[in-house]
Amino acid sequence: MAKKKNTEQPAAKPAGGLFTYAPAPESPAAAGDIASSYGHFIGGQFVDSSGSEALKTVNPATEEVLAEFAQGTEEDVDRAVAAARKAFGDWSALPGSERAKYLFRIARIIQERGRELAVLESIDNGKPIRETRDFDIPTVAAWFFYYAGWADKLDYAGFGPNPRPLGVAGQVIPWNFPLMMLAWKVAPALATGNTVVLKPAETTPLTALRFAEICRQAGLPKGVVNIVTGDGRTGAALTAHPDVNKVAFTGSTPVGRAIARQLAGSRKKLSLELGGKAANIVFDDAPIDQAVEGIVNGIFFNQGHVCCAGSRLLVQESVQDELLDALKRRMSTLRVGDPLDKNTDIGAINSAAQLARITELTEAGEAEGADRWSPECELPGTGFWFRPTLFTGVSQAHRIAQEEIFGPVLSVLTFRTPAEAVEKANNTPYGLSAGIWTEKGSRILWTAERLKAGVVWANTFNKFDPTSPFGGYKESGYGREGGRHGLEAYLDV
Amino acid sequence: MPLTGRSRSGIEWRARTPRSYRVPVRPQVSVRPRWVVALADYYARRYAALVTMSTVAANAPGVAGSGLADVAASEASLRRFLHGLPGVDQVGLEARAAALGTRSIKTTAKAYGIDLAISMIDLTTLEGADTVGKVRALCAKGRTPDPTDPTTPRVAAICVYPDMVATAKDALRGTDIQVASVATAFPAGRAALPVKLADTADAVAAGADEIDMVIDRGAFLSGRHLDVFNEIVAVKEACKRPDGSSAHLKVIFETGELQTYDNVRRVSWLAMLAGADFIKTSTGKVAVNATPPVTLLMLEAVRDFRAATGVQVGVKPAGGIRTTKDALKYLVMVNETLGDDWLTPHWFRFGASSLLNDLLMQRQKLATGRYSGPDYVTVD
Amino acid sequence: MSDTTFARLDVLKTYKLYVGGKFPRSESGRVYEVTKATSAAGAAGKREWLANVPLGTRKDARDAVLAARKAVKGWAGTTAYNRGQVLYRVAEMLQGRREQFAAEVAVSEGIGPKKAAALVDAAIDRWVWYAGWTDKVAQIAGGANPVAGPYFNLSTPEPTGVVGIVAPQAGYGHSLLGLVSVIAPAIATGNTVVVAAAAAAPLPALSLGEVLATSDVPGGVVNIISGRTADIAPTLASHQDVNALDLTGAIAADGPGAAAALEAAAADTLKRVVRPELDPFAQDWTNAPGTDRLLSFLETKTVWHPMGI
Structure with missing residues (x-):
């Protein structure tokens, strides 16, 4: 093991010698209005939490508080699941071609509001605007666009004739790609006729809450998408809720393991996208x-x-x-x-x-x-x-x-x-x-x-595409997101 | 192996842009960056077997001590060397070039970049219809790119056909603007070697400071690497002046005809081993001229070549670079691939003509805050 | 020549485990009595003794996992065509012992000889069904993905690895047809399995080991253990070197609570779990199998490569 210590300093000099790039900041104002506090999005409207606990989301680049948001209670989760359950009947009965059009609408609105979402994501998450602008948000739109097309073609997806949705999907997503993870979860769930209750991560709730507005602009029926904010307690309440039929989680392996244990003996379908050490x-x-x-x-x-x-x-x-x-x-x-x-x-x-x-x-x-x-x-x-x-x-x-x-x-x-x-x-x-x-x-x-x-x-790395299945072996989880494979997690097959 | 910063032809260069350009002084061996040492060692090891092989030495100074001296001893050894270079993944290379192209260059950085780009231009006219008048006008433009603003830097060189060298030389008297001449049966290069050498010698005799030769793409594509190598060596010889100095040799690959990036990396090394002072993408006379990925690849080649041999070689993308935005992208590539050492007209050039006016309009805009128009820059 | 007439005494078979291609007794040295079932659901009262079978232990299960792990590389590495031939060979061998299995199924499930024979036939046909799948499943479960960029992108299914199976313990046809219906799809795609046999009806399972051993199935690909599922299944569920768990027989064996506990134990290493039917006694194993089980123990691997010159 013992390699000689490298005490020599790096040779290469930092960029910015003769040719120093002047600051080229994107305007934070492009993120649109950020409310001082947010409730949950349930049944098509923003509602107050039944509890009084509020969390704060900060801009990790400045440590400034961006907004307060509700710590979802069990009662909040219950309300959201009930709204999703109520919406499930009509939504799943809708012809696939109609569901598809809602998703296409969402994809288009995301493209239209791309700059706003990119700036908001960068502020809330800390990731560079270059990535939110060139990767995150375009990928979000692409995901909705891809799964929109599946909604009326499920008979041809290789899961037998007339594959049925599962019901209410409880989805818990991480903070590393907040809106993209939302898209990976929500798009296939809606395309297959499920309704969702989604909990964004407690350090990055803002783009999910903005997505609620997009659902409203798209005219998505009330209760099809519900967003409940909060920390792990809220997530646990959601995954444990008896009227949830499907749990999808992306995050750490320890939490994924806990969810798998929690769901043991239930009939909830589970997909997990967990850690890695590639x-x-x-x-x-x-x-x-x-x-x-x-x-x-x-x-x-x-x-x-x-x-x-x-x-x-x-x-x-x-x-x-x-x-x-x-x-x-x-x-x-x-x-x-x-x-x-x-x-x-x-x-x-x-x-x-x-x-x-x-x-x-x-x-x-x-x-x-x-x-x-x-x-x-x-x-x-x-x-x-x-x-x-x-x-x-x-x-x-x-x-x-x-x-x-x-x-x-x-x-x-x-x-x-x-x-x-x-x-x-x-x-x-x-x-x-x-x-x-x-x-x-x-x-x-x-x-x-x-x-x-x-x-x-x-001969490449970190490439993603909505047509390409993504997911792990062993303790990196199970199920695949993306592509035809990604439909299976939301169908009763 | 000494790391020398001199250009091979020994031409002195003077600062012309607002920020003064140091004549690059290469660090001595003792302070050579660790990665340079390691890379040089690596190449020396990698090609050690070839060193013992033969008698014909590679032409480039510095190569002698690098373990690369004998790679051109035979077609077989040269081919083995060139095909032993690391491969190039097209998609990855193009993605990197595109990513560098997304840099946002604003305000002071833009002002700096514009002036630097102007100072790096080989202002070019290579038309059958060129006349003495046309060349004089171009030289006047090169001396005073923007008559309304005397702080505008001059271009690096005027690039013409050999028969216009004397005219250009005369028109540029009293300036440090170089006269570059294409040669070797430009642009096709399809002539007998003596004709090419005479073409070169003629241009040098007429006063050309720099010679832009074309390689024999046919020979390269048919696998006759040594022929290409030897021809460059011969042209380099023809660049010599009676006083012992030498015209600066730029070697044009016509990368659009070489098709693959692997070929571009190989031909870059071939030309540098043969003694090129500059490597240049294109003639501007074919469908595909300079592109960011090809240029990036050539920047990587000169970087690696210096690491292996201590010899610094310049890069000149030519053809198709028309806008300020394009030029800034190239400068970003130079900055982030090679750094300050190449950020001077001494080591990087643009072969261009219409680019200059776009740079001037952008320069005026930065100065006045108003967008300029084509009627406010001179047409020459 | 003797005048004395007597009925010839049958030679009884000593039933043994099937582990790593060999037929060990349980490391415990213990056996338990298997008795004749009087109806499909079982009946109270005195049962007719059939055999003493090994009482497999946790250690037997661990040995079986080792054997199964060792066999993964070779079995997953064979060509799909070859695996298909091996599975077809199992059908051939089973066909040759049809009468023996019909007798064992009849006493195991408490059904008549005709029905039992039909179930054996169905089991043979199920091997044939899965034999044909080995070189087709990749084509229905994988394929090229048209990504938006200059990349070749291909998804292919790969075996998950070692699958622990709680064999069907109930339902019509569980003792052989049900067993084949859980083993064959898992190994068709290149997995290896450790099976906790039906505790009350292990004879067809243990005999199946003999068929597999003479069918070109490499040792360790299928391992069959008789005994208390409450001992064997938890060992499989918690074993870190088991990749997936098929709990088909878990509710019938030890109840929903035990099945849930197995699933919870499997969560520790994030095993892929196939849950049992809510009412396993109502399961009819003669139903068409579909592709569900075939696709349950596969991992989708997606490979990207740039396209350029």
């Missing part, structure tokens, strides 16, 4: 410059708050030095800072709690003897920030090689042979995604076949 395998014949881009995109996209992030770099020993030097050089050009600046590559960590977890795990990495490296970059004084970080000299036994860090932290391990690469890649309870970099086609297929991962990106 290996990104770089062979010695990789297209090196693209591999570096893929590694960077794999772990620093969305501040590394990505369940399928390529957080373990497995590099063939013979190209380790070359690759790591190129990677460090590239990392030195990453621009960390104001999420609303259009040139920001890495924004704010979503919350103080998440920052603390990343800090704890990286400190563990150092304590266990791995070598830590980060490029020089100035971090803003307020807000939650973490430098893009690289650990070398990592072994499989280290916590940073085993636990999901969910931050901009890459652990580098080496291998000597393809078989060793596969063995190390699979040596984790997770199995969500993996990456392969080599120019040799047959080696790609050989490796892909052996990797225990639901998504394998070969």
Whole structure:
């Protein structure tokens, strides 16, 4: 294990020598009006909580409070489930072609209000506007557009004639892609004729609440989509509710495990999209410059708050030095800072709690003897920030090689042979995604076949598409989202 | 292996833009960045077997000590070397170029970028209809791009056919604007070697500071790498002046005809090994000219070549770059791939003609706050 | 030559477990009595003794999981065509022992010989049905996805790995046809299985092991354990090296509470769980199987690759 400590400073200089980019901030005002406090969206209208507890959502880049929102009570959840139940009859009886048109409408309104949603998402989540603008929001619209088309074609989806919806879907989503996760959940549920009660994450409720307005603009029948805000207590009340027929959860493996346990013995259908510790395998014949881009995109996209992030770099020993030097050089050009600046590559960590977890795990990495490296970059004084970080000299036994860090932290391990690469890649309870970099086609297929991962990106990474099934093996959860496969989770099959 | 910052032809360059350009001074070996050392070592190791092979040395200075000296000893060794370079994934390369193209360059950064871009232009006329008058007018434009604003930087060079070199040289007397001449049976390059060499020598004799040669794409595509290599070596020789100095050699690949990015990476290394001072994308005479991904790939090639040999080579995208927005995208690519070392006209050029007026209109807009129009910049 | 006439004494079979392609006794050395069922639902009163069968233990279950895990790589790695031939071979072997199985099914389920024979025929036909599926399931469960970008994108189903099965304990045809209906779809797609046999009707299951052993099914692909499901099933549910759990017989065996507890235990390692029918006694295993079970123990793997020159 003992690798010599790298005390030498990075060679590459940060971007911004002669050619320094002036600030190019998106206007926060483009996010539209943010109310000072929000209730739940139940039965087609915003209503007050039955309880008095309110939570605050802050802008992680500034630590300013953006709004207060209700901590959903069991009574609130009950009301929302009742509204969804009431709406289910008519909604599921509606011809698929009519349901489709509602979803198409929603897709279009999301496109129309794309800039507003992108700015709002960036403010509430801390992710760079470049990503919300170019990735999150376009993907949201694409998801609704894709599943809209399925609504009247379910007979042809391979689940037998006239497949039936399940009923009321309780959906709990995470904070890393707030509106996109909503789309992944809501679009297939509605297309198949279910009604939903959705709980957004407690640090990022704003785009879901804005989505409620979009449902109203689209004329969606009351109660088809209900949004109840709150923390894990609200989520637990929703997944436990006896009149919920389907539970869909995206989040951490411990919570997913708890939900699976909670639902044991019930007849609720469950789909889980949980954590990951993806290996990104770089062979010695990789297209090196693209591999570096893929590694960077794999772990620093969305501040590394990505369940399928390529957080373990497995590099063939013979190209380790070359690759790591190129990677460090590239990392030195990453621009960390104001999420609303259009040139920001890495924004704010979503919350103080998440920052603390990343800090704890990286400190563990150092304590266990791995070598830590980060490029020089100035971090803003307020807000939650973490430098893009690289650990070398990592072994499989280290916590940073085993636990999901969910931050901009890459652990580098080496291998000597393809078989060793596969063995190390699979040596984790997770199995969500993996990456392969080599120019040799047959080696790609050989490796892909052996990797225990639901998504394998070969010579690319972190690509998503509504037509492409996404989901994990092993403790990364079960069920698939996206594509024809994604329908199954919401049909009685 | 020494890291020298001199251009090979030894041409001195002076600052012309608002921010003064340092004549780049390369760091010495002792302070060479760690990754440079490692990459150089890597290449040295990777190609160690080739070093012992033969007698014909690669032409580029610095190559001798890099372990690459003998890669051009034979067609086989050259081919082995070029095909041993890391592959290029088209989709990944294009995605990276597109991502860099989304940088938002505003206010002071834009002002800086515009002036830098103007100073990097090889203002070009390469028409059968070119006349002395046309070339003189172009030179006047290059000297004083915006007569209403004397703070406007001058262009880097005027690029013409060999028979117009003397005219351009005369028109640019008293300035530091370079005269670049295309040569070697530009643009097709389909002529016998002696004709190409005579074409080159003629332009150099007429006073050309820089020679833009075209490679033999046919030879390259049919796998005759050594022929291409040797031709570059020969043209480089023809660039020599009686006083021992040499015209700066830019090697045009016509990347639109080479089709694949793998070919572009290979031909970049081939040309650099053969002694190119600059590598240039295109003639501007075919359907596909400079594109951001091709240019990005060539930027990566010069970066890696310097890491391996210590020799710095310039890059010139040419053809199809018409707007300020385009030019800024290219500068962003240079900035984020190579950094300050290449952010001067000494190491990066635009082969362009209409680009200049768009840069000038944008410059006026930044200065006055009003949008300019084509009637407010000169047509030459 | 003797004058004495006597009835020839039958040679009884010693029923054994089927684990890792071998026929061990239970590591406990213990057996339990299996008696004749008098009706499908079972009847009170004294039962006719049929056999002593191994009382499989938790340790037997763990050994079986080891064997099943060891067999995954080879079995999942065979071609789908080859797996189809192996499954068809099982049908052939079962056909040859039709009479024996009919007798065992009759006494196991308390039904007449005609019905029992029909159930064996159906079981044979079910092997044939799944034999034909091995090289088709990828085509209905996978395919190319038209992503909006220059990427080749293909989804293919892969076996989940080791599947723990609580075999059907009730319902018409459960003892053999039901058993085949849960084993065959799991192994058709490349999984390996550990089966907790029907506790009260294990004879067809243990005999099926003998058929599998002579049918080119590699050792460890199917492992069959008789005994108390309350011992065996929790071991499978909590075992970290089991990837999926089929609880088909769990309610009939030990009640809804026990089934829920198994599901909860499975949650710890996020096993894929197939829940039991609410009323397993009403289940009729002669019903057409459909593709549900075939698709239950598959993972969809989606591979992306850029398209460029």
